[in-house]
Amino acid sequence: MNHSLSKLFCTSVLISCAITSAYLTYLYMNELGAAIGVAVIFSLIGITLDLVKTITPTFIPTVAKQNPLIAVLLVSLTGVLMVISTIASISAIEKGADNMAVSTKQNIAITEQIKLKQQQLANLQQLSDEQLRINYATPAAATAVMISSVTDDLNALYEAQSSVKSTSMLREYDATITLIIAVTIEVVSVVMALTLHSLNTLEVSVKSVSNPVNTRVEPPSEKQVIQSVMPSVEVYKTPEMQFAASVMDDVKEAILSGTVKPSQRALKAAFNLPQEQIKIILNALHEQDVLEPWNNGGFRVKVA
Template identity: 70%
Template sequence: MNISLASLAKAFCMLVLLSCAITSAYLTYSFMYELGSAIGVAAIFAIIGITLDLVKTISPTFIPTVAKQNSFIALLLVALTGSLMVISTIASISAIEKGANQMTVVTKQNVAITEQINNKKLELENLQLLSKTQLSANQISKANRTAITVSRVTDELNALYHAQSNAKDSSILSQYDSKITLFIAVSIEVVSVVMALTLHSLNTLEASVRSVSSPANTTVTPPSVSQQIQNVLPGVNTDKTLEMHFAASVLSEAKEAILSGAVKPSYRGLKAAFGIPQEQSKQILNLLHQQAILEPWNNGGYRLRAT
């Protein structure tokens, strides 16, 4: 997979996962807050709900990695994630249904009916008060006419209540509220898990691509090694790497042997003692000369510098 395409897919998965996590956390918060309010610990229940919901969202990304190390722990993690998903689904359904009921109440039709109901209730209360006043004043005929009006207004109020009930039941959300809320709640959980696992797979794939493009077993000679060898034997061609390493390794031994008098400072002496060719012997003798250990002698030869 192309790196740019993988990065785009990762960004998409991260965005969807974040959206699902925020939505699920909010719904769980609403449910737990209302549940905790009943016993006076709303804030504590809300914090617990958000924490469990975050654990539910993040835990699927750990399952594939944990499964490679310990299958038993992975099964426990799967069980924990499944349990938290069930709790989150219940919380989401409850919160969505509550919001759906509130949305139904505030529709234009229900607002109009509710306003008519309030007006009729106020009219009915005034008529009932008027009837009591007329009866206390022995105005029997007027009280009878008021009673008829009270009966009519009561019937109208009941009709408005019935119309309000039918208006709620006729909405699509009211007819299919249980199915819709269940679908939404389950979809949030499923999409969240799928995005988390997909994100883990993309990260694993990206790591594999990087390891293939720059394998760990590729051996590269550090520049510092070549520089050190060149400092020891500056005149040796860099193509002769093995010879350079060999000469560098015997340099200190040759120096000690010459200083002690065990080896003569000559090409033959170094070859006989260490088995190195003449070119490397020459470089070692030149280096010892530069270090003021040897001095030229007898037409191209060397001897220990007189102290």
């Protein structure tokens, strides 16, 4: 699974568990506080503690590296809050189950009454038809009044049935199932929090590896190439210096082969170079130990 999708999934599950747990704790603490007249305060305390329980596991591993003692205290605090949250969840779920059971009983009772009224109405309608057939006008009128009364009762039962919550999915909660639900909410919340912390740590590690300090050796620039050829000249700024560097190898090869003498006149005749460039080339060859001074400012090939 993609790293971002994994983080999104863990975050979504963590938020869902946090909201569910906080709501169940709110119901429990609200009812508990209502008994002594401080329902709002108890509700806020419950929600706050539940959020602390949800968030604390996300930074326990980091704290453990810095101060193990504080990490142990945080683990203990989280454990206590998880127990409280589990108790609150069980209480809230059981209360919901009780309400559901009451609704179920009411729904069953109303359904039975509706069946009886429907049967009574069918019998009265059959009786009315028979009375009208044999021209019993007075009994038929009395039967019509009874039909109207039964019809009103039946409509009232239909309305009552619509106000009772449907409990077709779950009609009864078992204590074991309630405990499993409450504990699962807490365990999933902690697991998702720790997983999210691990994913964030892994993301930081990947970024640090994918963006290392730049140790790549850059290729030498044009200026560095020229400086390696003519070490006596630090920076070539003028066109004359650049041109002198470009013909350096040819001049050097000609001098070493004896084709051209290392003098200004010979170089000018052989390469048609200006005097300034000839001086640059001769000085550079001198610094490379190719030439040595000779005869009052002149140069000759250095003798090994």
